[in-house]
Amino acid sequence: MEVMLQWPSKIVFITSMALLMVVMMMKVVVLLWWKPKKIESHFLKQGIKGPPYHFFIGNVKELVGMMLKASATPMPDFSHNILPRVLSFYHHWKKIYGTPFIVWFGPTVRVTVSDPDLIKEIFISKSELYEKNEAHPLIKQLEGNGLLSLKGQKWAHHRKIITPTFHMENLKLLVPVMTQRMTDMLDKWSAMSANGSRDVEIDVCEWFQTLTEDIITRTVFGTSYEDGKAIFCLQAQQMVLAAETFQKVFIPGYRFMPTRRNIRCWKLDKEIRKSLMKLIESRKSENRRREDGAKDLLGLMIESSYSSPDMSVDDIIEECKSFFFAGKQTTSNLLTWTTVLLAMHPQWQVQARDEVLKVCGSRDLPTKDDVVKLKTLTMILNESLRLYPPTIATIRRAKSDAELGGYMIPRGTELLIPILAVHHDQAIWGNDANEFNPGRFSEGVARAAKHPIGFIPFGLGVRTCIGQNLAVLQAKLALSIILQRFTFRLAPTYQHAPTVLMLLYPQYGAPIIFQPR
Numbered sequence: 001m002e003v004m005l006q007w008p009s010k011i012v013f014i015t016s017m018a019l020l021m022v023v024m025m026m027k028v029v030v031l032l033w034w035k036p037k038k039i040e041s042h043f044l045k046q047g048i049k050g051p052p053y054h055f056f057i058g059n060v061k062e063l064v065g066m067m068l069k070a071s072a073t074p075m076p077d078f079s080h081n082i083l084p085r086v087l088s089f090y091h092h093w094k095k096i097y098g099t100p101f102i103v104w105f106g107p108t109v110r111v112t113v114s115d116p117d118l119i120k121e122i123f124i125s126k127s128e129l130y131e132k133n134e135a136h137p138l139i140k141q142l143e144g145n146g147l148l149s150l151k152g153q154k155w156a157h158h159r160k161i162i163t164p165t166f167h168m169e170n171l172k173l174l175v176p177v178m179t180q181r182m183t184d185m186l187d188k189w190s191a192m193s194a195n196g197s198r199d200v201e202i203d204v205c206e207w208f209q210t211l212t213e214d215i216i217t218r219t220v221f222g223t224s225y226e227d228g229k230a231i232f233c234l235q236a237q238q239m240v241l242a243a244e245t246f247q248k249v250f251i252p253g254y255r256f257m258p259t260r261r262n263i264r265c266w267k268l269d270k271e272i273r274k275s276l277m278k279l280i281e282s283r284k285s286e287n288r289r290r291e292d293g294a295k296d297l298l299g300l301m302i303e304s305s306y307s308s309p310d311m312s313v314d315d316i317i318e319e320c321k322s323f324f325f326a327g328k329q330t331t332s333n334l335l336t337w338t339t340v341l342l343a344m345h346p347q348w349q350v351q352a353r354d355e356v357l358k359v360c361g362s363r364d365l366p367t368k369d370d371v372v373k374l375k376t377l378t379m380i381l382n383e384s385l386r387l388y389p390p391t392i393a394t395i396r397r398a399k400s401d402a403e404l405g406g407y408m409i410p411r412g413t414e415l416l417i418p419i420l421a422v423h424h425d426q427a428i429w430g431n432d433a434n435e436f437n438p439g440r441f442s443e444g445v446a447r448a449a450k451h452p453i454g455f456i457p458f459g460l461g462v463r464t465c466i467g468q469n470l471a472v473l474q475a476k477l478a479l480s481i482i483l484q485r486f487t488f489r490l491a492p493t494y495q496h497a498p499t500v501l502m503l504l505y506p507q508y509g510a511p512i513i514f515q516p517r
């Protein structure tokens, strides 16, 4: 009797499992094949072509292959035509399909948009239709869930709280401490050159990273600099672990597995959280103010946490991560590329130095008032940001079905804006687009290009870079002091190989020979 009763229920179970499997398989087919193919044909009908979609992986295999091949190919020294090496997939597919074209990152479609009029629509005139895309989980782990990735009301609230830290008036108060750190660094270079009597070879990448790390720590933590430094040190370790994972093949859910690396990461996270909580509590009880009166990010966030539920301890922790991530390597890369460019183009180095000596003298540290007078250096920095923008691309996502320059963009479509390609476009910059010519900025940024949206190293619209003033101020101060103290040229070991891992950096470092003046 018992056996008789079990058979029908077994059959029911097997049938429902089979049905479930069929439904799941259909869902997979719909999501990973039918839907992408439908989107592909939607774009094709509008004349937007691209490499064909492949099941599940999209164009990732071809894309990674092209990037790896490009990064293994040497570049002629002194060539600034870096687009084919750095954004090889864009360079290759644009020639075949024109612009805009689509490219598949797995089953997610990205429309590559490099026309400045369309970029203006996305970031300015119709920006309400687009939002930041959801970052890859590993990138999110690196950049934190702060200003860089927040959306909607919460983003607007955080941006309002944080903005005063980056006003020029506030940043200028940091100038003495910044120049002090810079002279400390250069004193070490002088000591390495037999106390200023001989040439010394320095790979500037790491030195500039240490320098910018120190400055961002002061900007974020202010009076709590020492405790903040220890916390950033833990975050840096966490970033190394996340970056190591990022370079491996991505397995969904892998970051939740108790591997040695993940356990170390979780421990670091706990430690960071604990130290920051302690620091926040002590800041709350002390209510200390900086001697120079400057507002620091932590102080402003703590102040607002008293009145706003949108700034919890967790939010503060995520913002600290975000600023450490966004503020450190971007600025050090700008400094690195500008130093490399000045080493490659000695006539501009001489011009920049003449100006610094005229404005600041040969030994005096540059002041906040000097910085605004350094016109040639400003032109050089702009040209460096144009040819070697540390952030080479950005992405937006259509919040709903949208119309972009006459094209119908379905909800969820990602738009890839290749900043580097816009900056190297001959239609915008003329025939010498790939040449280093700071003179093109002599009448200001607005008149340098044929289109006002041609120069976007810090993004555009409401989500433009909040740290722009800090980055440019640091770069001007550091370069002025370097120019006062040294002449420099590329080391014979320098290999010109710009490449990208999140940001644009020199693949084999940036060894430069400094000669004390």
Ligand code: HEM
Binding pocket: 147, 148, 149, 159, 216, 322, 323, 326, 327, 328, 330, 331, 334, 389, 390, 391, 394, 395, 456, 457, 458, 459, 460, 462, 463, 464, 465, 466, 467, 468, 470, 471
């Ligand atoms: C040369 C240096 C820098 C470059 C080239 C750069 C580039 C950019 C770009 C292109 C964006 C816009 C991204 C997008 O629209 O998707 C951005 C946003 C941002 N940057 Fe920077 N950045 C630099 C330095 C800094 C510094 C020093 C800080 C902080 C101290 C910083 C903090 C941020 C933050 C928080 C955002 C997000 C702003 C928001 O969405 O409201 N950046 N940056």
